[in-house]
Amino acid sequence: MSFVGIxxxxxxxxxxxxxxxxxxxxxxxxFIQGVNAYLxxxxxxxxxxxxxxxxxxxxxxxxRRSIEDLLYRKTLIPESRGDVLKLIExxxxxxxxxxxxxxxxxxxxxxxxxxxxxxLKSLNNCAVQSVEAMILSLxxxxxxxxxxxxxxxxxxxxxxxxxxxxxxxxxxVFRDDKLALDMKMQLRDLIKHIDGIADQAEDMADSLAIYxxxxxx
Amino acid sequence: MFLFFLSSGMFLGWSLGANDASNVFGTAxxxxxxxxxxxxxxxxxxxxxxxxxxxxxxxxxxxxxGAVNAVAGAFVVxxxxxxxxxxxxxxxxxxxxxxAIVGAIIGWNLFSGSPTDSNALFKIIMTWIACPxxxxxxxxxxxxxxxxxxxxxxxxxxxxxxxxxYGLLLMGMFGSFALGANNIxxxxxxxxxxxxxxxxxxxxxxxxxxxxxxxxxxxxxxSLGVITYSRRVxxxxxxxxxxxxxxxxxxxxxxxxxxxxxxxSQHLEQLLISLGLPPVPLVPVSSxxAIVGAxxxMGLIKGKHNIRWRTVGGIAGSWxxxxxxxxxxxxxxxxxxxxxxxxxxxxx
Numbered sequence: 001m002s003f004v005g006i007x008x009x010x011x012x013x014x015x016x017x018x019x020x021x022x023x024x025x026x027x028x029x030x031f032i033q034g035v036n037a038y039l040x041x042x043x044x045x046x047x048x049x050x051x052x053x054x055x056x057x058x059x060x061x062x063x064r065r066s067i068e069d070l071l072y073r074k075t076l077i078p079e080s081r082g083d084v085l086k087l088i089e090x091x092x093x094x095x096x097x098x099x100x101x102x103x104x105x106x107x108x109x110x111x112x113x114x115x116x117x118x119x120l121k122s123l124n125n126c127a128v129q130s131v132e133a134m135i136l137s138l139x140x141x142x143x144x145x146x147x148x149x150x151x152x153x154x155x156x157x158x159x160x161x162x163x164x165x166x167x168x169x170x171x172x173v174f175r176d177d178k179l180a181l182d183m184k185m186q187l188r189d190l191i192k193h194i195d196g197i198a199d200q201a202e203d204m205a206d207s208l209a210i211y212x213x214x215x216x217x
Numbered sequence: 218m219f220l221f222f223l224s225s226g227m228f229l230g231w232s233l234g235a236n237d238a239s240n241v242f243g244t245a246x247x248x249x250x251x252x253x254x255x256x257x258x259x260x261x262x263x264x265x266x267x268x269x270x271x272x273x274x275x276x277x278x279x280x281x282x283g284a285v286n287a288v289a290g291a292f293v294v295x296x297x298x299x300x301x302x303x304x305x306x307x308x309x310x311x312x313x314x315x316x317a318i319v320g321a322i323i324g325w326n327l328f329s330g331s332p333t334d335s336n337a338l339f340k341i342i343m344t345w346i347a348c349p350x351x352x353x354x355x356x357x358x359x360x361x362x363x364x365x366x367x368x369x370x371x372x373x374x375x376x377x378x379x380x381x382x383y384g385l386l387l388m389g390m391f392g393s394f395a396l397g398a399n400n401i402x403x404x405x406x407x408x409x410x411x412x413x414x415x416x417x418x419x420x421x422x423x424x425x426x427x428x429x430x431x432x433x434x435x436x437x438x439x440s441l442g443v444i445t446y447s448r449r450v451x452x453x454x455x456x457x458x459x460x461x462x463x464x465x466x467x468x469x470x471x472x473x474x475x476x477x478x479x480x481x482s483q484h485l486e487q488l489l490i491s492l493g494l495p496p497v498p499l500v501p502v503s504s505x506x507a508i509v510g511a512x513x514x515m516g517l518i519k520g521k522h523n524i525r526w527r528t529v530g531g532i533a534g535s536w537x538x539x540x541x542x543x544x545x546x547x548x549x550x551x552x553x554x555x556x557x558x559x560x561x562x563x564x565x
Contacts, residue, residue: 014375075249077378079462084374144371215374 013070016063017142020088023060024095025135027053028128031098035124038105039117050102057099064092083211087138090204094131097197104193110186113179119172120191123165127197130158134201137208141215148212155205162198166191219413222288223405225296227438230404232302233314234264234442237400237504239450240473241392244466245385246451253448259386260393260447261440267397267481268436269429274483274499276402276409276428281337283322288411290325290562293554295407297321297547305539312539313503314403316345320540322407324547329563340498345536348476348502349510356472356511357518363468381463388470395477397436402501405435465515472511477504506532 034049067088071081112120133154140147173179173187238260245251285291298317305312319341326333367377414427461469479485479497486496509532516524554560 014373077374078248078250080374142374145374146368146371 013067013074013076014142016067016070017088018139020060020063020067021091021135021139023056023063024091025132027056027060027095027098028131030056031102032124032128034102035105036121039112039120046102046105050106053099053102057095060092060095064088080211080215083207083214087141087204087208087211090200090207091135091138094134094197094200094204097193097200101190101193101197104190108186108190110190111183112187113176115176116169116172116187119165119169120194123162123169123191123194126158126162126165127194127201130155130162130198130201133158134204134208137205141208141212145212145215148208152205152209155201159198159202162195166195219288219411222292223408223434225292225299226405226408226435227441229295229299229302229314229318230435230438231442231446232299232306233400233404234439234444235446236302236306236442236450237314237396238393238443238447240504240508241396241470242385242389243451244463244470245382245389246448248463250382250385250463251389253451256389256451257443257447259390260443263390263393264397264439264443265433265436267394267399268401268432268439269397271394271398271481271483272401272432272436273428274486275399275481275501276406276432278337278340278498278500279318279322279402279406280409281334282319282341283326283331283333284410285322285325285407286410286564287561288408289554289560290329290551291407291411293550293562294318294321294325294547295404297324297550298403298543301539301543301546305535305542312535313506314400315501315503316536316539317543318403318407318501320543321547323540324544325551325563327544328548328551331563341500344480344498344500344502345506348480349506349513349532351479352472352476352507352510353514353517355475356468356514359471360465360468360515360518363464367464377464381467384467385463385470388467388474392470392474392477395474395481396504397439399477399481399501400504401432401435401439404438405431406501461512461515465512468515469508469511472514473504473507476507476510477502506536 030049030053034046034053037043037045037049068085070076071085075081077084133151136151137148137155140151169191170188173184173191176184179187238257242251242256242260246253246256285294295318298314298321301317301320302312302314319338323333323338325331372380408431409428412427412431414430416427417425417430419425480500480502483499486499489496509529513524513529551562555562
């Protein structure tokens with residue numbers, strides 16, 4: 001590989017990583033909009049958001065492959081390459097989780113009583129905020145490593161909030177006498193699936209904390 | 218006949234090129250930040266420039282230690298140094314060509330009954346101790362400054378990667394120049410008093426001295442070592458050093474190059490004298506020991522436990538064993554050449 005070639009590609013990869021993180025952030029927003037549309041029984045709008053999140057995930061996949069290719073083929077950041085690849089792959093998996101929850105709703109079409117809507121919205125918000133804080137931590141990891149801690153504690157905060165919201169909602173569901181057991185179990189799986197997004201964001205934050213120590217000067 | 222005797226110097230130059238090029242370009246090549254071909258080309262070019270332009274200073278100090286006055290004697294001195302370097306490398310001992318040649322010259326002095334300039338010897342030994350220490354201090358200060366600047370400037374990870382690559386390239390060129398300037402004395406320094414070359418004036422009125430012609434030949438031998446054998450050493454040593462992080466490796470090469478340059482630059486010596494400051498002695502020093510000094514220095518910043526003290530002890534031990542080994546080989550071979558092959562190894 002020529003020396004000039006390495007530099008030409010570097011601006012490209014910086015832009016690609018930024019675009020990839022933009023898509024991850026967008027997925028969270030689409031997810032919230034989509035689930036809200038479903039709760040309002042606007043199924044057409046939900047389908048549109050589902051299609052949007054699938055497209056976003058596809059674009060993110062293409063970018064992820066391109067980033068991996070550039071990192072390895074152009075032998076960029078040799079000391080942090082493995083860590084960056086893991087972070088990008090795990091962020092891509094998080095993005096896939098948003099799509100996964102929406103597909104689950106599309107396939108199962110669960111009946112969600114109005115009395116659970118606020119709690120579910122709150123849980124969704126906690127999950128999306130934890131991912132958003134993770135994205136900000138990741139941007140800081142690339143651009144301003146000293147600022148990573150400023151964002152990373154928020155991931156943990158939102159994950160704890162998501163746990164609280166999830167536990168509360170599951171209690172509400174199982175203590176509701178009007179719901180049949182099968183419906184309770186269906187809602188529990190959906191709640192756990194959403195809560196899992198925040199858990200994954202927290203795991204990623206734990207790994208990032210170690211990668212930051214590795215890069216500290 | 219002179220060219221035949223010069224072959225031992227060429228052998229020494231070849232082994233120096235094969236081993237020491239890794240100190241300046243090992244990180245960049247080992248981490249695949251730079252292609253071997255690019256690194257080798259730049260290394261050869263700058264070693265030649267450094268040797269021809271700035272090689273005279275350290276050679277003069279070596280000449281004061283002992284002016285080998287017969288070509289067969291010079292052959293044995295260079296061959297003994299090369300052989301001890303080769304054998305000690307084979308035994309996996311860290312080795313320095315600078316220390317080997319000094320031991321071999323003292324062997325010739327003793328065999329020929331010539332006095333050894335104790336002042337020059339003391340200056341050389343002090344420099345060997347000062348070289349890794351100075352390199353370590355420069356590395357620590359430079360690393361602190363560089364890491365502070367990076368923290369303050371909030372450099373993007375990929376921008377930092379780009380800057381490190383440029384830095385390794387520039388330091389590689391500077392390091393090669395310094396290596397050529399400082400270590401050419403080891404390769405052909407002993408042949409200088411018996412050189413048959415005459416001064417030349419080339420087109421454009423450029424004065425090409427007899428010493429520079431010899432330095433050019435010596436640096437070509439170093440280049441041959443770089444091209445033919447340094448790749449594997451670069452890949453091995455580079456990966457070992459690379460574990461420090463490319464930024465630390467950049468600082469290590471920088472500190473190494475500054476030290477080699479300090480102990481080779483006549484211009485710097487003149488500048489210090491003109492400023493009324495004590496001059497830095499111009500002495501061939503070990504490139505490997507300079508880089509190890511820098512690495513140990515930076516390792517100390519991160520804590521004592523990061524350093525393999527056994528390796529450091531082995532290197533310090535080689536300061537004593539290498540010159541003694543070369544001294545013994547030189548003395549024995551001079552005896553053999555004089556008494557078995559009936560060659561004049563010194564003139565009265």
